[in-house]
Amino acid sequence: MSELRVAIVGFGKIARDQHVPAIAATEGVTLTAVASRNASLPGLPHFGTIEELLRDGPEIDAVALCTPPQVRRVQALAALEAGKHVMLEKPPGAAVTELDPLMALAAAKQRTLFATWHSRYAPAVEPAREWLSQRQIRSVRIDWKEDVRVWHPGQGWIWEPGGLGVFDPGINALSILTRILPEPVFVTEAELSFPSNRQAPIAANLSLTTASDLPIAAEFDFRQTGPQSWDIRIETDTGQLKLSLGGARMTADDQLMVDEKEREYPGLYRRFVALTKTGVSDVDLAPLRLVADAFLLGRRTLVEPFED
Numbered sequence: 001m002s003e004l005r006v007a008i009v010g011f012g013k014i015a016r017d018q019h020v021p022a023i024a025a026t027e028g029v030t031l032t033a034v035a036s037r038n039a040s041l042p043g044l045p046h047f048g049t050i051e052e053l054l055r056d057g058p059e060i061d062a063v064a065l066c067t068p069p070q071v072r073r074v075q076a077l078a079a080l081e082a083g084k085h086v087m088l089e090k091p092p093g094a095a096v097t098e099l100d101p102l103m104a105l106a107a108a109k110q111r112t113l114f115a116t117w118h119s120r121y122a123p124a125v126e127p128a129r130e131w132l133s134q135r136q137i138r139s140v141r142i143d144w145k146e147d148v149r150v151w152h153p154g155q156g157w158i159w160e161p162g163g164l165g166v167f168d169p170g171i172n173a174l175s176i177l178t179r180i181l182p183e184p185v186f187v188t189e190a191e192l193s194f195p196s197n198r199q200a201p202i203a204a205n206l207s208l209t210t211a212s213d214l215p216i217a218a219e220f221d222f223r224q225t226g227p228q229s230w231d232i233r234i235e236t237d238t239g240q241l242k243l244s245l246g247g248a249r250m251t252a253d254d255q256l257m258v259d260e261k262e263r264e265y266p267g268l269y270r271r272f273v274a275l276t277k278t279g280v281s282d283v284d285l286a287p288l289r290l291v292a293d294a295f296l297l298g299r300r301t302l303v304e305p306f307e308d
């Protein structure tokens with residue numbers, strides 16, 4: 001069977017930390033080139049932009065767009081027009097509505113558009129979904145609090161419009177939430193804290209619910225020093241489920257059910273390879289819509305300036 005030849009576009013933190021090793025570890029996919037303005041990988045053809053890659057580069061079947069969300073739509077458009085499959089890092093775009101034309105183009109070209117949600121591939125997410133499907137859920141609480149200086153050093157784009165601020169990690173929690181709950185979720189209230197010198201929130205408190213009035217509270221904070229939290233606690237009629245470490249660990253009634261090494265990106269690439277065999281797309285906008293609604297409904301508070 002022929003290998004899926006992939007080029008990475010935007011060779012920053014996530015490309016180095018996750019995409020390169022995941023491609024190396026996944027059958028059926030080969031890293032063929034890199035397109036990035038400033039970074040390259042020794043031994044691989046390098047191009048400054050996706051346009052140069054598509055024009056002058058080696059034969060490729062697909063691109064993995066690891067650039068910030070604000071520039072990905074134009075890159076995805078160029079790749080799809082050139083007949084390439086496209087993997088989008090999360091969030092799938094800087095705006096919800098920009099995805100519709102991309103989905104239409106992918107369908108017309110019979111190419112895969114894969115909007116990845118890496119946290120959904122954390123080892124405890126599917127077991128949690130299964131555990132919850134047997135129970136009545138009473139309430140959900142999310143605490144997603146990390147130190148932006150540790151995890152996003154010098155990433156100016158995250159503070160620009162479309163960069164999402166604290167929703168950049170927070171949307172990972174929402175991607176898990178929308179996977180494990182048995183019914184759709186919507187936002188009812190949001191409080192957003194904006195540093196006075198930035199265009200994106202540094203913290204957010206959300207109230208969400210479902211058609212059956214399930215109370216869901218989420219706290220996202222980029223100012224967490226010391227222990228970091230990526231936790232979701234769910235009360236049910238027969239006990240509590242806790243997902244921690246971003247979905248790598250699951251306890252149910254204090255009993256450890258899952259505790260595995262993180263293996264999200266190989267899962268993403270296996271899925272991408274499978275999708276490209278038939279050219280179907282996988283684009284679930286539910287997490288991005290929740291973030292957009294938090295911005296629509298959010299009460300804004302100005303807080304102290306943020307300096308990197």
Ligand code: NAP
Pocket residue numbers: 009010011012013014015036037038039066067068069071089090091118151155157168
């Ligand atoms: P990053 O370290 O800033 O890397 C993005 C790269 O894209 C940059 O190194 C830059 O490379 C290129 N780029 C930046 N601005 C550009 C522009 N205006 N035009 C073209 N290229 C540009 O960011 P990252 O952490 O890898 O995040 C990228 C995406 O992955 C984000 O959507 C993020 O949410 C997602 N993600 C990140 C993580 C994480 O832990 N960091 C985890 C999961 C998902 P050149 O300067 O060489 O062009």
